Amino acid sequence: MSQHMTTETELLPGLADFPRAKLFSSPTDIEPLPRLGKRLGIDLKVKRDDLLPVAMGGNKIRQLEYYLGEAIARQADCVLITGAVQSNFVRLCAACARKLGLEPHIQLENRVPKDDATYSHSGNVLLNQLLGATIHYYSGEQTEAAADANLDALAEDLRRKGKSPYVIHLGTDHPPLGGLGYARAAAEMFLQYEATGQKPDHVVLGSGSGLTHAGFLAGVRTIGWNMPVHGICVRRPATEQAPRILKRATEICRMLGSGYSVEDKDISVDDRALDPGYGLLNDAVRNAMEYAAYDEGLLLDPVYTGRVLAGMIGLTKQGLIEHGQSVAFIHTGGLPAIFAYQRELI
Ligand SMILES: Cc1ncc(COP(=O)(O)O)c(C=O)c1O
Known part of the structure; x- marks a missing residue:
């Protein structure tokens, strides 16, 4: 073909x-x-x-082309995402959002039983800070649905403040x-x-x-x-x-x-x-x-x-x-x- x-x-x-x-x-x-x-x-x-x-x-840059494409089509001004403390998706979402003029808001989940200083502060966490992302820590229930629900609540807060958020969900109930x-x-x-x-x-x-x-x-x-x-x-x-x-x-x-x-x-x-x-x-x-x-x-x-x-x-x-x-x-x-x-x- x-x-x-x-x-x-x-x-x-x-x-x-x-x-x-x-x-x-x-x-x-x-x-x-x-x-x-x-x-x-x-x-x-x-x-x-x-x-x-x-x-x-x-890899997440390729995925973000389509999420952020939809965000821009919906005239969003900020984007929310959730992931592990050392998530690459979160770091790349923050960077790609900045590249496109959107404000990044990220939720970091306590997914990995590690709390040493390098894990908590170096690598992707340091880059998130350099990118000026607003960081929320999440230590609630460790399911995709619960993390997504918390992200939706953060988006609702932003909406009340007059923002137009776009949410990148984790769960398989989203496209x-x-x-x-x-x-x-x-x-x-x-x-x-x-x-x-x-x-x-x-x-x-x-x-x-x-x-x-x-x-x-x-x-x-x-x-x-x-x-x-x-x-x-x-x-x-x-x-x-x-x-x-x-x-x-x-x-x-x-x-x-x-x-x-x-x-x-x-x-x-x-x-x-x-x-x-x-x-x-x-x-x-x-x-x-x-x-x-x-x-x-x-x-x-x-x-x-x-x-x-x-x-x-x-x-x-x-x-x-x-x-x-x-x-x-x-x-x-x-x-x-x-x-x-x-x-x-x-
Ligand atoms: C470096 C890297 N490789 C592979 C994967 C897995 O990709 P996917 O979540 O699309 O299965 C991820 C996910 O975060 C990643 O950050």
């Missing part, structure tokens, strides 16, 4: 139905990782979404607009590979809120690529993540007007690197960070991409990714958290 198509919106025309606040212009590079690939026995490439050009980069950013990334990557005449046998990425995973999956299947897209669980177990990805990818396909209907067989989630839980390190993650740094000078973060490489190594050991196969690893960023995890990393 893609023979003569040269742009993302030619490949995925449904994208044009959604307002987009353009935050970057070019495709991110896809680089070979020959030494790390040799270590794992595969032909490994990395798509450098960690280098997206806003406030230290990361997965951010997933459109990763459907678009799938089209971008398709065009990059097509130009070289190659195609990866597998794609590996982090699966948290699931919109990177579900958006990418919806995008590639709509375009007609059928390779496995492996989501490495960073937040919740595979038994909970799989139905979440199925639901979100189905919704994103519908939003795109895709003819593809996502099925269980499309969903690959692996949680073998998740222990002891969200935002907490294990030896496999530490080793993965070292391999990338020593073999390739490539920095990974302790919460997301380090875990994703650890998960990918697991997939090669299980034979799900076979010796010699080609793998595209989406580097989703998260690097400021390295500084917040200083105590555990050295």
Whole structure:
């Protein structure tokens, strides 16, 4: 279907139905990782979404193009978001909001049982302060619904003060607009590979809120690529993540007007690197960070991409990714958290 198509919106025309606040212009590079690939026995490439050009980069910039596009279309003057204390989404929302002239209000949730000074004040927290975001700390019930409800209450306060807030919710009862950013990334990557005449046998990425995973999956299947897209669980177990990805990818396909209907067989989630839980390190993650740094000078973060490489190594050991196969690893960023995890990393 893609023979003569040269742009993302030619490949995925449904994208044009959604307002987009353009935050970057070019495709991110896809680089070979020959030494790390040799270590794992595969032909490994990395798509450098960690280098997206806003406030230290990361996947959430692609998602924010669609949330903030809607915010601007609704004439909002401020934006609210919630996340863990070291959330990259929150930091990038603050930065992208500033870039577009919107006021950022962020809610930081006590999700990770850590309270040392670097975790509480360095990394993303420091950047939020530099960006002049209004910060609210939330220590209530740890569910997405409760965090969203508190965010809605903060938005109501702002409305009473004459502001026009736009809320980016976490819960799956809100439309997965951010997933459109990763459907678009799938089209971008398709065009990059097509130009070289190659195609990866597998794609590996982090699966948290699931919109990177579900958006990418919806995008590639709509375009007609059928390779496995492996989501490495960073937040919740595979038994909970799989139905979440199925639901979100189905919704994103519908939003795109895709003819593809996502099925269980499309969903690959692996949680073998998740222990002891969200935002907490294990030896496999530490080793993965070292391999990338020593073999390739490539920095990974302790919460997301380090875990994703650890998960990918697991997939090669299980034979799900076979010796010699080609793998595209989406580097989703998260690097400021390295500084917040200083105590555990050295
Ligand atoms: C660096 C990084 N990688 C991956 C993810 C996971 O992306 P998603 O929430 O879209 O599943 C996140 C989420 O915050 C992230 O910050």
